[in-house]
Amino acid sequence: MPTNLPAEAKRKWAEVSAARNPRQKLQLMQEFLGLVPKHKGTAKLCAQVKKQMAALRKEIAEGKRRKAGQSGPKIFIEKEGAAQIVILGLTNVGKSSLLAIATNAKVEVSPAPYTTREPVPGMLSYEDIQFQVVEAPALMEGAADGRGWGLQTLALARNADGLILMVDLANNPVEQLSLILGELEKTRVLVSKPKARVEIERKFMGAGLRIIVFGKLLDCSFKDLEELLKSYRVTDAVVKIYGEATLDEVEDAVFESTIYKPTIIVANKIDVNGAEANLKFLETYVGGQLPIIAVSCKTGKGLEKIGENLFKTLDLIRVYTKEPSEKSFSTKPFLLKKGATVYDLARSIHSDFGERFYYAKVWAKRLVFSPQKVGATFQLEDGDIVEIHTK
Ligand SMILES: Nc1nc2c(ncn2[C@@H]2O[C@H](COP(=O)(O)OP(=O)(O)OP(=O)(O)O)[C@@H](O)[C@H]2O)c(=O)[nH]1
Ligand SMILES: [Mg+2]
Numbered sequence: 001m002p003t004n005l006p007a008e009a010k011r012k013w014a015e016v017s018a019a020r021n022p023r024q025k026l027q028l029m030q031e032f033l034g035l036v037p038k039h040k041g042t043a044k045l046c047a048q049v050k051k052q053m054a055a056l057r058k059e060i061a062e063g064k065r066r067k068a069g070q071s072g073p074k075i076f077i078e079k080e081g082a083a084q085i086v087i088l089g090l091t092n093v094g095k096s097s098l099l100a101i102a103t104n105a106k107v108e109v110s111p112a113p114y115t116t117r118e119p120v121p122g123m124l125s126y127e128d129i130q131f132q133v134v135e136a137p138a139l140m141e142g143a144a145d146g147r148g149w150g151l152q153t154l155a156l157a158r159n160a161d162g163l164i165l166m167v168d169l170a171n172n173p174v175e176q177l178s179l180i181l182g183e184l185e186k187t188r189v190l191v192s193k194p195k196a197r198v199e200i201e202r203k204f205m206g207a208g209l210r211i212i213v214f215g216k217l218l219d220c221s222f223k224d225l226e227e228l229l230k231s232y233r234v235t236d237a238v239v240k241i242y243g244e245a246t247l248d249e250v251e252d253a254v255f256e257s258t259i260y261k262p263t264i265i266v267a268n269k270i271d272v273n274g275a276e277a278n279l280k281f282l283e284t285y286v287g288g289q290l291p292i293i294a295v296s297c298k299t300g301k302g303l304e305k306i307g308e309n310l311f312k313t314l315d316l317i318r319v320y321t322k323e324p325s326e327k328s329f330s331t332k333p334f335l336l337k338k339g340a341t342v343y344d345l346a347r348s349i350h351s352d353f354g355e356r357f358y359y360a361k362v363w364a365k366r367l368v369f370s371p372q373k374v375g376a377t378f379q380l381e382d383g384d385i386v387e388i389h390t391k
Helices: 007-018 022-035 040-067 095-102 150-159 173-186 222-231 247-254 275-286 305-313 342-349
Strands: 084-089 120-126 129-135 162-168 196-202 209-213 237-245 263-268 292-294 316-322 334-337 357-363 372-374 385-390
Touching (some): 040 150, 095 263, 196 247, 222 247, 263 275, 275 292, 316 342, 334 342, 342 357, 342 385
Parallel strands (some): 084 129, 209 237
Antiparallel strands (some): 357 385
């Protein structure tokens, strides 16, 4: 449904995007809402902006508390390790139990509902890397409308690199899952890869607008797209469009509203009576759209599969580097996204390595001659060993 915003509202949103101070941003968002005509096409947008405003109010309140030396509940957890994964689930599904058994975290496990009231992090090992898993306070119906700790929990999820949706096989897992998915949808977090992805990288003033379409525009021309972006004052940016995108989806990206999070489902308490039947029911419902890992935090069954599934879903690869002067390679891998090139690796080692890059040597089983001398565009895979030579 198109929003058809008036020009002044679009201009106001440009001011919102540019604002860095939370108070000022909040004020501008309020003004923006005043300029948006209320109809069906704008309902979702208004709800989304209101949610962003609620999160900003919390941020401001937290900042005040910190300044006053008072400690309140933490909202965000500083990221550590290969990726930050937030566990979402209803109360008593075993979120704390998972942290207790699979990570180093000290948590309280209890049959009493709503035991965990603020996010708790722990590190989960997978081969030679570690994921930070964060237990979020339990979700309940209406979380996205502010019930319970809903807004904090969903804000944590939005900020994460990936999600674990945890359900309890002692109860109806389909009901639990649809509740979680419903709350996520209301806050416009997607758990399946969207057909299209729009990235807007804002640049300094005067840089100009560059649009790169890797896929296809479905319902508009290049010119329509350019006009839409300009009407939102997106004039200095690199806009990349992957997959098949509609004009609505590009507009969504301007509001940074819809985002995709790599997600797995962990179905806990496989040890209880009736769990197998519930698991089948869940598998039929999900229909292969998301990986489901059946576990028991009581017996430890299935837990070893979590790390591997996270790694796969996050589309990560590990690359090991080697100094030209040394015989052995680093045991600590660089983590890159699948599809990354030698150039991406060089850039992630050092910001000026990209420019100074000369050539690289790659050791890999898939190569006929290993090591092989390669250029900057060589695509890396999990487990590759790379020696970079600079000019
Ligand atoms: N049978 C069985 N019980 C489990 C399992 N995992 C957790 N439990 C029990 O389920 C109850 C709730 O566990 P918690 O880990 O505290 O659940 P939570 O999701 O963290 O709950 P809140 O923080 O209160 O929302 C406890 O009594 C656990 O002992 C399991 O795999 N099997
Ligand atoms: Mg808990």
